[in-house]
Amino acid sequence: MTPRTKPAGRPAPPPPARGAWQEGDPPGRRQWVRLAEPLPLESGGELPGVRMAYETWGRLAPDGSNAVLVLHALTGDSHVSGPAQPGHPSPGWWDGLIGPGRALDTDRWFVVAPNVLGGCQGSTGPAARRPDGRRWGSAFPFLTTRDQTAAEVLLADRLGIDRWAMVVGGSMGGMRALEWAVTHPERTEALLLLACPAASGAEQIAWSSIQLHAIRSDRNWHGGDYHDAGPGRGPHLGLGLARRLAHVTYRGPAELDARFERAAQGTEDPWRGGRYQVESYLDHHAAKLVRRFDAGSYVVLTEAMNSHDIGRGRGGTAAALRRVRARTLVAGVESDRLYPLAEQRLLAARIPGADRLRTIESPNGHDGFLIETEQVAALVRELAGP
Numbered sequence: 001m002t003p004r005t006k007p008a009g010r011p012a013p014p015p016p017a018r019g020a021w022q023e024g025d026p027p028g029r030r031q032w033v034r035l036a037e038p039l040p041l042e043s044g045g046e047l048p049g050v051r052m053a054y055e056t057w058g059r060l061a062p063d064g065s066n067a068v069l070v071l072h073a074l075t076g077d078s079h080v081s082g083p084a085q086p087g088h089p090s091p092g093w094w095d096g097l098i099g100p101g102r103a104l105d106t107d108r109w110f111v112v113a114p115n116v117l118g119g120c121q122g123s124t125g126p127a128a129r130r131p132d133g134r135r136w137g138s139a140f141p142f143l144t145t146r147d148q149t150a151a152e153v154l155l156a157d158r159l160g161i162d163r164w165a166m167v168v169g170g171s172m173g174g175m176r177a178l179e180w181a182v183t184h185p186e187r188t189e190a191l192l193l194l195a196c197p198a199a200s201g202a203e204q205i206a207w208s209s210i211q212l213h214a215i216r217s218d219r220n221w222h223g224g225d226y227h228d229a230g231p232g233r234g235p236h237l238g239l240g241l242a243r244r245l246a247h248v249t250y251r252g253p254a255e256l257d258a259r260f261e262r263a264a265q266g267t268e269d270p271w272r273g274g275r276y277q278v279e280s281y282l283d284h285h286a287a288k289l290v291r292r293f294d295a296g297s298y299v300v301l302t303e304a305m306n307s308h309d310i311g312r313g314r315g316g317t318a319a320a321l322r323r324v325r326a327r328t329l330v331a332g333v334e335s336d337r338l339y340p341l342a343e344q345r346l347l348a349a350r351i352p353g354a355d356r357l358r359t360i361e362s363p364n365g366h367d368g369f370l371i372e373t374e375q376v377a378a379l380v381r382e383l384a385g386p
C-alpha cells in the first residue's frame, strides 16, 4: 500500500461516541455509533436517529493508513470472521479471513465491517425503534444503495477514517463497495468487487419482485407493521418463500442436480405428499433465515438492491466507472446465474486500471463468493500486496 496523505482541511473527527471503537477493544465485538444528524435520503426526506452497528479487528494506525472496509451481502452481517458469539450462533460468514497471518492480517490491517443501513443485525432498520420509541415498520423510508453508502461514510467519519486502504464487498456488499469508489474516489485506495453488477438488471429485479410479493402477500405482513404482533406472528411464510426462491438463484443447476438428483427426502414419498430432497433443503434454508432475519429488512434491502445503478445521474455506467481511482480487482463466480460473469467482465473492462477479470472456480453458483473463502483470501492478498 502507498502511504496515505491526510486530505488537507478535513475537520478532526469528533470524539468516539458511546459504543464506538476505542483503542484496546477486543476484536470482533459488535459496537455501534448513532449519527448526530438525520441522514438525507436520495429519494427526498431524511432518516433521523440512525444507528450503525459494526465490528472491528486489529488496530487503527496512528496515521489512519491501514483501514479496510468489508461490506456484507443481503443477509450477512458485521460478523465477518471468528467463532460464534452471543446473538450470532454461527461462525463468521467469511470465517478465517481475518486474524494474525490471515489474508486480512490484523497485525497489519484495521478491519471494519458495518451492518448495512436498513438491516436487522444492529443497524437501524424497520424493526428498530424511531426516536419517539415506536417501531419503524411501514414508516421506514425507501433506501438506495447510495443512502446505505452515505451512512457508511458518516460511520467512517466518526471512526476517524478518512481513507480506506481497501474496500471489499460481494453481491450487495459489492454494490456498496462500488458506490464508495465512485462517490468517494479519494477515500478508496484499493477495491475488491466480487459477484456484483454495475446496475441491477431486469431479470435480477424480476427475481426480487417475486420475493417482495411473497412477503407482502403474507397475511401477517400487515403492511409492514407486524413487529409488535408478538413472537411467531411475523410474515414468516412469505419470508420463507422469498428465501426458497432466492436460494435457487444463489446456487448452480449442476450443483443442485449433482447433490440431490431426483432423490426423495428420507422415507418421504413425493407422490404421496412427501418431499424431494431438494425441497427439504430449501425448507431448511427458509426456516434458518426466518429464525435470524426480519422480513421488513429483507424488503428494504431488496428494494435497495433493485435501486442499484452506478450510472444514475452520472451520465451513464461508463462515465460513472471512469471516476474510480482505486487499484481494482473484479472477480465473479463461473457458475453464478444471478450476477453472471459478463457483469463483472464489464466492470473490469470499464474501471480505469482494473486488472483482468478474475474467476472464482466453484460449482455453487452465486454463493461461491461466500463458500470459496480461500480463493477470496488469495484475491485479497494479491490486491493488498506485500
Ligand SMILES: CC(=O)SCCNC(=O)CCNC(=O)[C@H](O)C(C)(C)COP(=O)(O)OP(=O)(O)OC[C@H]1O[C@@H](n2cnc3c(N)ncnc32)[C@H](O)[C@@H]1OP(=O)(O)O
Residues within 6 Å of the ligand: 075, 076, 077, 087, 088, 089, 090, 091, 092, 093, 265, 277, 278, 280, 281, 282, 284, 288, 292, 364, 367, 370, 371
Ligand atoms: C446467525 C447468523 O447470522 S449466521 C449467517 C450469517 N449470514 C450469512 O452467512 C449469509 C450468507 N450465508 C449464506 O447465504 C449461506 O448460509 C451459505 C452460502 C454460507 C451456505 O452455503 P453452504 O455452506 O454451501 O451450505 P449449503 O447450502 O450446502 O447448506 C447446508 C445446510 O443444508 C442442510 N441440508 C443439506 N441437505 C439437506 C436436505 N436434504 N434437507 C434439509 N437440509 C439439508 C445441511 O444440513 C446444512 O444445514 P446447516 O447449515 O444448518 O448446518
Ligand SMILES: N[C@@H](CCO)C(=O)O
Residues within 6 Å of the ligand: 073, 074, 075, 076, 170, 171, 172, 250, 366, 367, 370
Ligand atoms: N447467500 C447470500 C446471497 C446474497 O448475495 C446472502 O444470503 O446474503
